[in-house]
Amino acid sequence: MPSQRRTRQSNRPHRDWVKGERKRQRNVDADDEHVGTGHEAMRPKEITITSQTAEGEHGEVIQVRSGHYHVQLRDSGRTFVCRTKRGITTDNPNTTLVAIGDRVQIQPMNDTEGVILHVAERATWLGRKGAGERGIEQVIAANADLLLCIVAADRPDFRRTIIDRFIVAALLGKLRPVVVVNKIDTANPEIREILADEVAVYLTLGYPVLSISAQSGEGMEKLQELIAGNTAVLAGQSGVGKSTVMNRLLGNELRRTAEVRHNDRRGVHTTVDSVLHLLPTGGRLIDTPGIREFGIWDLQPEELDGYFTEFLEHLRNCRYLPCTHTHEPNCAVRKAVESGLIDPGRYASYLSIFDSLR
Numbered sequence: 001m002p003s004q005r006r007t008r009q010s011n012r013p014h015r016d017w018v019k020g021e022r023k024r025q026r027n028v029d030a031d032d033e034h035v036g037t038g039h040e041a042m043r044p045k046e047i048t049i050t051s052q053t054a055e056g057e058h059g060e061v062i063q064v065r066s067g068h069y070h071v072q073l074r075d076s077g078r079t080f081v082c083r084t085k086r087g088i089t090t091d092n093p094n095t096t097l098v099a100i101g102d103r104v105q106i107q108p109m110n111d112t113e114g115v116i117l118h119v120a121e122r123a124t125w126l127g128r129k130g131a132g133e134r135g136i137e138q139v140i141a142a143n144a145d146l147l148l149c150i151v152a153a154d155r156p157d158f159r160r161t162i163i164d165r166f167i168v169a170a171l172l173g174k175l176r177p178v179v180v181v182n183k184i185d186t187a188n189p190e191i192r193e194i195l196a197d198e199v200a201v202y203l204t205l206g207y208p209v210l211s212i213s214a215q216s217g218e219g220m221e222k223l224q225e226l227i228a229g230n231t232a233v234l235a236g237q238s239g240v241g242k243s244t245v246m247n248r249l250l251g252n253e254l255r256r257t258a259e260v261r262h263n264d265r266r267g268v269h270t271t272v273d274s275v276l277h278l279l280p281t282g283g284r285l286i287d288t289p290g291i292r293e294f295g296i297w298d299l300q301p302e303e304l305d306g307y308f309t310e311f312l313e314h315l316r317n318c319r320y321l322p323c324t325h326t327h328e329p330n331c332a333v334r335k336a337v338e339s340g341l342i343d344p345g346r347y348a349s350y351l352s353i354f355d356s357l358r
């Protein structure tokens with residue numbers, strides 16, 4: 001029998017959450033503002049949510065580093081190192097106050113410095129569960145088009161779940177996900193075949209899949225072509241090679257990179273800032289710090305199936321509505337997994353993410 005909780009939720013209009021068009025909450029508590037790692041000290045005490053236009057010059061945040069925001073002005077192209085101002089206003093409640101890619105209004109203080117007065121509503125965002133008990137959404141990047149979900153063929157270990165988490169986050173933040181398997185040079189033909197099998201499901205779901213080597217250059221033209229005309233954000237665990245990809249595409253060793261640890265095969269969190277660069281081959285690319293845990297923000301467990309698009313055609317046949325597809329009898333999603341219509345790896349990710357949302 002459906003639990004009380006699920007019975008109550010069944011009053012909610014089903015279509016609202018299946019389509020992922022749930023309205024985001026707009027109430028804000030200034031104390032909940034989280035400005036990302038290292039930004040706490042810079043946290044302004046008064047934050048107002050408003051959609052009214054502030055005075056000041058329009059620009060875009062092109063670098064974020066511990067409370068310093070490099071803002072490039074729209075008209076002159078000049079860059080100012082900015083801080084946030086007491087009384088700053090934002091159209092993005094309950095999230096990181098200023099993120100890379102944000103459109104802002106600033107007041108220049110002198111030739112090189114300024115203060116941010118207002119942050120405009122984000123068209124897209126890559127968000128995750130912020131640290132801290134009262135956690136608010138931590139926005140890793142704003143206003144990008146593509147989310148490049150970078151995983152490594154080896155070191156750090158290849159994991160499917162992280163891709164599926166990123167795809168859910170991309171859909172929540174209106175970004176187009178691209179699956180990128182880097183370090184393909186380290187894989188022998190046998191491993192290449194195994195990896196190709198693992199990621200084939202994303203192609204059938206309609207998400208581009210690329211195998212690349214930022215080191216040897218293999219597959220990089222295809223990545224360039226995808227990025228051209230777009231703003232793309234590199235995201236993934238530490239050590240997967242995000243900054244190496246950026247350097248390769250810039251044709252410049254601008255970003256520091258570091259070897260993955262030998263003992264536990266993990267990255268060492270080399271990148272601590274976020275930057276947005278114009279690529280010589282077209283398009284714009286954002287490099288971000290590596291993440292350890294990627295928690296999904298702003299989603300009820302019962303809403304998760306709406307973000308696994310291949311579940312949609314099955315879930316209307318589940319006996320219970322809503323059905324969590326975890327244990328209910330006569331669950332059409334589980335039947336589809338058993339009969340091979342849904343990829344078992346995707347279902348395993350669904351269960352893992354479902355568990356983490358509870």
Ligand SMILES: Nc1nc2c(ncn2[C@@H]2O[C@H](COP(=O)(O)OP(=O)(O)OP(=O)(O)O)[C@@H](O)[C@H]2O)c(=O)[nH]1
Nearest residue numbers: 214215239241242243244257258259269270271290
């Ligand atoms: N073999 C191989 N090594 C690579 C490739 N791309 C990156 N690496 C290496 O992987 C290590 C980590 O690369 P980074 O670019 O620092 O990784 P990152 O994702 O930016 O890591 P964080 O900044 O910590 O998040 C470095 O030693 C790179 O040289 C590749 O295509 N093949």
Ligand SMILES: [Mg+2]
Nearest residue numbers: 242243270271
């Ligand atoms: Mg890096």
Ligand SMILES: [Zn+2]
Nearest residue numbers: 318323325331
């Ligand atoms: Zn079900």
